[in-house]
Every structure is written in C-alpha cells, then in structure tokens.
Amino acid sequence: MFCAFDDGQFAVLMGRYQPTGPGYALVVPYAHIPDLHSLSQSECGQVLHLVARVSAGITSAFDVTGTTVVENNGRPGQSVMHLHFHVVPRWEGDRYPRRTEKPESDRVLAEQSARLAAVLGSSTGRPR
Amino acid sequence: MFCAFDDGQFAVLMGRYQPTGPGYALVVPYAHIPDLHSLSQSECGQVLHLVARVSAGITSAFDVTGTTVVENNGRPGQSVMHLHFHVVPRWEGDRYPRRTEKPESDRVLAEQSARLAAVLGSSTGRPR
Numbered sequence: 001m002f003c004a005f006d007d008g009q010f011a012v013l014m015g016r017y018q019p020t021g022p023g024y025a026l027v028v029p030y031a032h033i034p035d036l037h038s039l040s041q042s043e044c045g046q047v048l049h050l051v052a053r054v055s056a057g058i059t060s061a062f063d064v065t066g067t068t069v070v071e072n073n074g075r076p077g078q079s080v081m082h083l084h085f086h087v088v089p090r091w092e093g094d095r096y097p098r099r100t101e102k103p104e105s106d107r108v109l110a111e112q113s114a115r116l117a118a119v120l121g122s123s124t125g126r127p128r
Numbered sequence: 129m130f131c132a133f134d135d136g137q138f139a140v141l142m143g144r145y146q147p148t149g150p151g152y153a154l155v156v157p158y159a160h161i162p163d164l165h166s167l168s169q170s171e172c173g174q175v176l177h178l179v180a181r182v183s184a185g186i187t188s189a190f191d192v193t194g195t196t197v198v199e200n201n202g203r204p205g206q207s208v209m210h211l212h213f214h215v216v217p218r219w220e221g222d223r224y225p226r227r228t229e230k231p232e233s234d235r236v237l238a239e240q241s242a243r244l245a246a247v248l249g250s251s252t253g254r255p256r
Contacts, residue, residue, distance in 0.1 A: 036176070036179065036180040036184075036197065037183065039176070039180055040177075041173045041174065041177040042173055043173075044172065044173045044174075044175075044177040045169045045170055045171075045172045045173025045174075045176070046169065046172075046173075047172075047176070048164070048172035048173070048175070048176040049167070049169040049172040051164065052165055052172060055164055055201050056164075056165045059165075059201070059202065065202050065203045065204065066200065066201050066202025066203050066204065066205055066206060067202065067205070068198065068199075068200050068205040069164065069197075069199045069200075070196065070198050071196075071197045072194065072195070072196050072197075072218075073183050073187070073196075073197070074187065074193050074194025074195065074218070075194050075218070075220065076194065076218055076219070076220050076222070077194055077195070077196040077218045077224070090200075090203070090204055090205045093204075094204070096205070097225040
C-alpha cells in the first residue's frame with residue numbers, strides 16, 4: 001500500500017483503482033471501527049478534519065478543481081467493514097461516478113503518494 | 129422544505145429528488161461555510177456527528193440496510209456552494225449511483241420527515 005500520511009492513528013492511502021485519475025485517496029483509522037454510527041463527536045472531528053486536509057491537499061497537488069468525499073455504512077455500499085473515507089479528485093468531464101477496472105501501477109502510486117505527502121507536510125509517501 | 133431536525137445550528141432536510149427511494153436527507157449548517165476545507169476540527173466533529181446520527185436514524189426509520197454519505201467540495205461535484213452532506217439510504221438492488229428525475233410529492237416528504245424526526249427525537253418534522 002502506498003501511504004501519503006501516517007500519524008499512528010490514521011493512514012492516508014492511495015487508491016489503486018482510481019475512478020477519475022491521479023490523486024484518489026482513502027482515509028482510514030487504525031482503530032477497528034466498522035462505520036460512522038459508533039463514533040463519538042471528538043472522533044468525528046479528528047477523522048473529518050483529516051479528510052478535509054486530504055481533500056484540500058489533493059486539490060492543490062493534482063490538476064483538479066474539486067473533490068467528492070464518499071463514506072459507506074453497511075450494505076450494499078460498504079464492502080470492507082472498517083470505516084474509511086474515499087476522497088475522489090474531480091474535474092470537468094471526469095465522467096464520475098463510474099467504476100474503474102484498471103489498477104494503477106506501483107510506480108505511479110508511489111509518485112502520487114509522495115506528491116500528496118509533500119502538500120500534507122508528511123514524512124511518509126512510501127510503501128508500507 | 130421538509131425539515132426532520134433543526135437545532136438552530138444545523139438543519140436536516142428531506143431531499144426532493146431521491147436517488148434510491150424514501151429517506152434521502154441533507155445535513156446543512158446554518159452558517160455560510162462553502163465546503164469542508166475551512167472547517168475547524170470542532171466544527172468537523174459537530175457536523176459529522178449529526179451526519180452519523182442521521183445515517184443511523186435513516187437505517188432504523190426506513191426499510192434499508194445501509195447508507196452512503198456524500199459531500200462535494202468545488203466543481204464539478206458541488207452545485208450549491210454551501211456545505212451540505214447527502215445521506216443516501218441504501219438497499220440491495222437500489223441501482224445507486226443514478227440521478228432521479230422525478231421529484232417526490234409534498235405529502236410524501238412530510239411523512240418521511242415526520243418519521244425521521246421521530247427516530248432523531250426531534251420536535252420538528254414539519255415544513256419550514
């Protein structure tokens with residue numbers, strides 16, 4: 001996995017199947033929390049504030065005009081029962097929503113995570 | 129607008145164009161905040177905790193198995209430049225994502241907002 005941020009509590013990982021191109025990231029807590037429903041207000045603040053930072057970071061690090069944040073709770077949207085936020089880079093003509101079938105290469109994901117890590121002021125941006 | 133919750137700081141409104149059927153709601157702060165990027169951690173906590181409450185409320189008030197939470201920042205996803213979270217009810221076979229062209233009637237929206245207000249323990253659930 002290619003990690004653009006890791007503070008021991010949350011990781012920001014580059015998504016391998018990128019629906020709209022470069023910069024698609026996932027924000028994931030280390031703690032095993034299945035979905036949004038069990039979070040305290042303070043936990044909500046921590047995770048959404050990081051999602052906001054990642055969203056702003058994607059907008060500045062990649063050639064896009066916005067983001068779409070998506071989070072699924074339960075079936076059929078959620079396939080992995082561990083809380084995670086998708087941050088999807090958006091640009092005019094991106095044809096979102098659609099599912100991408102082609103995985104991105106390790107080389108490209110490493111470059112993207114380094115670029116996102118740089119704007120997040122993070123020391124990671126490496127595989128883990 | 130059909131409001132299922134209103135504490136003077138946030139409103140929960142039933143969405144008129146329901147992508148997957150009954151229970152589609154929007155969580156909107158009264159303060160004019162354009163998107164996620166300018167929120168403090170404590171503001172993130174307040175809004176996401178309410179989104180989580182609404183998501184759990186939809187799952188219990190309507191005949192669905194989950195929700196998808198969506199929030200857009202900037203173009204082309206965001207059409208109204210005032211922060212809002214979509215909480216989309218989800219069920220197997222709902223054909224999400226898709227855009228619904230048919231608006232829901234006032235009568236149906238009033239019934240839905242009353243039902244959601246009841247599970248949120250809110251005194252509203254009325255037009256405003």
